[in-house]
Structure formats: C-alpha cells, structure tokens
Amino acid sequence: MLATPPVAPGGRPGPTVSDAVTAPTEVAALAMTGVTKVFGQAKVLDDVTFRVNPGRIHGLVGHNGAGKSTLMKIALGAEQPTEGKVVIGGTTLEYARPAEAREAGVGMVLQELSLIPTLSVADNIFLNDERRGRSWLIAHRTQRREARRLLAELGISGISPRDKVGDLGIAQQQMVEIAKAFRLGTTLLILDEPTAPLSRREVLALFELIRQTASLGRGVVFITHHLREVFEVCNEVTVLREGKITLSRPTSETSLDEVVLAIVGGVLHKVEAESARPPVGRSEPLLGVRDLTVGDKLIDVSFDLHPGEIVGIAGLAGSGRTVLLKTLFGEIRPDAGAMTLRGRRYRPKGTADAIRRGLFLIPEDRRVHGVVLMHSIEQNVILSVLPEMSDYGWYRPSRVRRTVDDMMRALDIKATGPQQLVSELSGGNQQKVVFSKALVADTDVLLLDEPTFGVDVHTAAEVIRLIRSEVERGKTALWVSSDLPELLLVSDRVVVLADGRIKSVVDRDDKEFTEDAMLRAIQREGAGLPTGTEGDT
Numbered sequence: 001m002l003a004t005p006p007v008a009p010g011g012r013p014g015p016t017v018s019d020a021v022t023a024p025t026e027v028a029a030l031a032m033t034g035v036t037k038v039f040g041q042a043k044v045l046d047d048v049t050f051r052v053n054p055g056r057i058h059g060l061v062g063h064n065g066a067g068k069s070t071l072m073k074i075a076l077g078a079e080q081p082t083e084g085k086v087v088i089g090g091t092t093l094e095y096a097r098p099a100e101a102r103e104a105g106v107g108m109v110l111q112e113l114s115l116i117p118t119l120s121v122a123d124n125i126f127l128n129d130e131r132r133g134r135s136w137l138i139a140h141r142t143q144r145r146e147a148r149r150l151l152a153e154l155g156i157s158g159i160s161p162r163d164k165v166g167d168l169g170i171a172q173q174q175m176v177e178i179a180k181a182f183r184l185g186t187t188l189l190i191l192d193e194p195t196a197p198l199s200r201r202e203v204l205a206l207f208e209l210i211r212q213t214a215s216l217g218r219g220v221v222f223i224t225h226h227l228r229e230v231f232e233v234c235n236e237v238t239v240l241r242e243g244k245i246t247l248s249r250p251t252s253e254t255s256l257d258e259v260v261l262a263i264v265g266g267v268l269h270k271v272e273a274e275s276a277r278p279p280v281g282r283s284e285p286l287l288g289v290r291d292l293t294v295g296d297k298l299i300d301v302s303f304d305l306h307p308g309e310i311v312g313i314a315g316l317a318g319s320g321r322t323v324l325l326k327t328l329f330g331e332i333r334p335d336a337g338a339m340t341l342r343g344r345r346y347r348p349k350g351t352a353d354a355i356r357r358g359l360f361l362i363p364e365d366r367r368v369h370g371v372v373l374m375h376s377i378e379q380n381v382i383l384s385v386l387p388e389m390s391d392y393g394w395y396r397p398s399r400v401r402r403t404v405d406d407m408m409r410a411l412d413i414k415a416t417g418p419q420q421l422v423s424e425l426s427g428g429n430q431q432k433v434v435f436s437k438a439l440v441a442d443t444d445v446l447l448l449d450e451p452t453f454g455v456d457v458h459t460a461a462e463v464i465r466l467i468r469s470e471v472e473r474g475k476t477a478l479w480v481s482s483d484l485p486e487l488l489l490v491s492d493r494v495v496v497l498a499d500g501r502i503k504s505v506v507d508r509d510d511k512e513f514t515e516d517a518m519l520r521a522i523q524r525e526g527a528g529l530p531t532g533t534e535g536d537t
Contacts, residue, residue: 031087034084035084036048036083047083050071052220055219057233058236058238059223060072060238063241067240067243077102104188105184105185106185107185107188117165120161120165121160127180170364174196178194185213188218194206199482230259239259288339292336299500300501301497308476311491312494316498321480322449322480329360330349355443360438360446362431362438370431371430371434378400382400383437407436413425431452435466451467451481467490498522
C-alpha cells in the first residue's frame with residue numbers, strides 16, 4: 001500500500017534523517033514545560049518537560065500506562081494539563097477551543113483509529129476541516145481530488161478516495177489515518193503506534209516518509225513499543241515511566257538495553273526461546289483442518305494443531321491470516337473443506353458455538369471486537385460465561401466477584417477495581433481483560449491475532465509467558481503476528497501463508513527457522529520478489 005522507499009547501495013535504507021538539521025532552533029516544533037496531569041486521585045504526568053525541534057524525529061517510549069498517549073493528547077489539545085505550558089511552533093495553547101492545536105499545525109495518528117467507518121476515505125481525511133463550495137455545502141469533488149493527490153504524494157496505493165473506510169482492512173485504515181495526520185501536521189506530526197498493523201515493507205516505506213517530513217522542517221514524535229524502530233528512524237529518544245521522564249538523549253548516545261532498563265525500572269525480564277523444550281508429540285491432533293477454502297481468501301488450507309504446541313502464522317497483510325482465524329472461530333463460514341476438533345467433525349454455527357466447544361479468538365482490534373469499552377472489567381470478563389455465573393436462572397454475585405478477582409490477580413490487571421470501565425484502562429490492561437475472557441471460558445484452542453499489539457515489552461513478556469503456561473497444560477495456540485522475531489521466539493513451527501495458500505511449514509529445528517530466511521520466504525511468495533532481494537531484509 002505504501003510505495004517501497006528508495007534504497008541505498010548495498011540494499012539498506014537511506015540516512016535516518018537529513019543531517020542538515022542538527023542543532024536545536026530557537027522556536028521548537030513542540031515545547032512542553034512542567035506538564036502535570038491528574039485524573040481524580042491519580043497523577044498520570046508529573047512535571048514533564050519535553051521538547052521536539054524542527055527537522056528532528058523524537059521517539060517517545062514507555063510501558064502501557066506510563067503517560068505517553070496522555071502527554072501527546074495534551075500536545076494535540078484534546079486534554080488540558082492540570083499544570084504546565086504547551087507551545088506549538090511559537091504558539092501557546094490556551095485550550096479555549098478544540099481547534100487550537102490543529103490551527104497551529106499539529107497532526108496526530110492515534111493509537112486507536114479515529115476514523116468513521118461509514119464515511120469515505122476523502123471525507124475522513126477532511127473531517128472537521130471540510131472543503132466548502134460557494135453555498136457552504138461540502139465540496140466532495142474537491143475533497144476527492146485533493147485526497148487522491150495526497151495519497152499519491154505519500155505513495156499509498158490500493159485505496160480510492162471514494163472507498164468506504166469500513167470496507168478497508170486494518171492496515172489500509174491505518175494508511176488513511178496517516179494521510180489525515182500528514183495533511184494537518186505542518187508544524188508537528190505525532191505518530192502513536194503507527195507501525196503496529198503494517199508489514200515490514202510498509203514500515204520501511206513509512207520510515208522514509210517520516211524522514212522526508214522531518215527534512216521539510218517539521219518536528220515528529222514517534223511513539224512505539226517496538227524499540228528497534230526507535231534506533232532505525234529517530235534522532236532522540238525519551239522514556240516515560242509512571243508519568244516521569246527517566247531517560248532523554250540522542251539515540252546515538254544510548255543503547256537498546258539502556259532504554260529497556262529505563263522503561264522497566266532496572267528490572268529486565270527476558271523471555272528466551274525454549275530451544276531445549278522437547279518436541280511436541282504427533283499424537284491425535286486437537287484441531288485438524290483439511291482443504292479449507294473461503295472464496296479467494298483461503299485456498300485448500302490444511303494443517304493440524306496438537307496439544308502442547310504453538311503454531312505461528314507468517315505472511316503479509318492480505319495473505320489470509322485473519323480470515324483463517326475467523327473461519328476457525330465460526331465468524332466466517334467456509335465454502336469447502338473439513339475441520340475436526342478432538343477427532344470429531346467441527347463446523348461451528350457461530351462464535352458462541354465455537355466458544356462453547358473450546359475455541360476462543362483474541363482479535364487484532366481489541367477495542368472493536370475484544371471488549372465492550374463502556375462496560376466494567378467485571379462485565380467484560382464474565383461475558384462469555386454468563387450461564388456458568390447463575391444457578392437455575394439466579395445470578396450469583398459472589399461467584400462473579402470471586403471469578404473476576406481471581407482473573408485480575410492472575411493477570412495483574414492494573415485498575416481501581418472490577419467496576420472500573422475498560423475504556424479507562426491502558427492498552428496493555430485492556431488486552432489482559434480480553435485474555436481473561438478466554439481463560440474464564442476454559443479454552444482449549446487459543447486463536448491469537450497480533451496478541452501483543454500495542455503493548456509494552458514487559459506486558460508482551462507477560463502475555464507470552466501466560467500463553468506458554470496455558471499450552472503446557474495441554475492446550476494449543478495458533479499465533480498470527482507481523483513481528484517475525486516474536487513469532488520465531490514463541491512458535492514450535494511456523495506456517496507461511498501467501499495469497500490464501502500455505503506455501504511452507506518450518507519447524508523450530510529446521511535451518512530455515514531464522515528471521516532472514518522467513519523474510520525471504522514471505523516476500524518471495526507474497527510479493528513476487530526474487531530470492532535474494534534485500535530491500536526489505
């Protein structure tokens with residue numbers, strides 16, 4: 001969807017940013033001084049001073065709930081600081097009008113998409129800043145023309161200004177969100193987890209776009225949980241922990257380990273690959289799939305999931321990964337093929353039937369498909385097991401409280417209590433609520449679509465340990481991830497999916513079970529690249 005960025009000799013991307021802009025200028029793109037934010041009794045930000053200079057890319061990292069998104073929402077004008085001062089390109093925000101930051105030239109890609117599914121791509125790009133005709137009606141033709149030009153300038157292909165956003169995939173929606181932010185961010189561009197749903201090819205193209213934006217003299221704030229990306233594209237990095245800055249310096253003067261330690265507070269818990277783990281026996285499969293076909297999205301897909309193993313699914317966006325999980329979960333009915341569960345025919349009538357029979361899907365978009373944001377933690381946790389919370393039709397509050405308390409304690413969900421709304425939790429804690437629903441349902445087959453999406457390194461490690469502990473109890477997991485190092489870390493074998501077909505299956509003890517080999521296989525099968533192409537490796 002994004003055009004492939006220019007590549008320097010030797011197959012490597014070009015310089016991280018124009019070296020012409022190296023010294024701080026008098027007028028910062030963003031200057032935040034003494035910013036404090038208090039919600040009720042909780043101090044989310046504590047006397048934060050943060051500066052982004054024009055022409056520089058500044059990485060902002062930290063664990064979930066550290067205050068990153070809140071700090072940037074204050075810069076965007078969406079939240080007002082309890083104390084402190086915010087200046088955008090020399091203009092001090094007074095927080096008198098919501099449009100102040102936008103008029104000062106701030107554009108932001110939010111971690112959770114802010115698009116309206118029922119509107120077109122063009123209408124979303126110009127939302128709240130519509131082009132008007134002489135009669136003050138929206139000039140849709142003008143908007144479509146400008147949107148088409150913007151998408152072309154950004155190298156975004158495969159998306160029409162007329163497309164309805166709700167009909168696009170998650171990665172395509174992210175491209176629309178990025179285009180919208182780039183149009184507004186003439187002084188400051190804020191990117192909150194922009195790479196999460198993108199393939200490696202799209203990530204590299206986005207990096208080139210960010211570098212070009214910085215070279216025009218704009219300041220860029222880049223928020224990510226993928227810390228390697230900070231050292232690929234950023235000039236500076238700042239770490240937030242519990243609302244305070246614990247590290248802030250040029251990326252050339254620090255290291256990945258130092259940044260990680262600043263995030264976790266000096267206690268680093270690494271999840272190592274279980275290379276010494278004994279191979280999983282090929283006994284009766286827990287779940288069997290034969291010649292599964294869904295239109296042109298899945299074609300003759302066959303594999304088995306055995307108790308005690310994690311199988312990874314690797315492939316580019318659009319390869320059929322999510323369609324496969326939704327089909328297994330009963331959300332999509334297959335056109336052909338057969339499935340077995342514990343040796344018996346399996347054809348779920350719907351998602352409720354799949355849950356009842358022991359399958360559970362952790363969806364890619366947790367806020368839309370994983371939780372009910374305006375319900376409490378308690379209501380979300382028991383949603384899939386409501387009958388078990390009753391006796392002869394009588395609701396048992398004590399049973400509910402005990403179940404929810406056990407889940408919150410086991411998953412270390414950070415909240416004021418079971419009655420707190422899920423919308424008020426950090427992204428990582430929302431993901432834990434989704435996992436608690438699967439655990440309460442006593443799931444045998446975990447279907448995982450980007451399960452560590454939008455969570456910090458510590459929470460990701462907790463998620464991996466949680467899934468491993470469940471699998472070691474005789475369950476099985478099918479794990480989809482765009483993060484190849486993560487997929488290789490957790491999987492017993494990896495299935496490469498391209499254009500709806502299985503192209504290869506690689507076991508952990510195979511010599512091709514490496515990141516480089518897997519990248520070449522995915523690109524060769526899914527993007528038509530010849531063997532040995534280095535542009536995306």
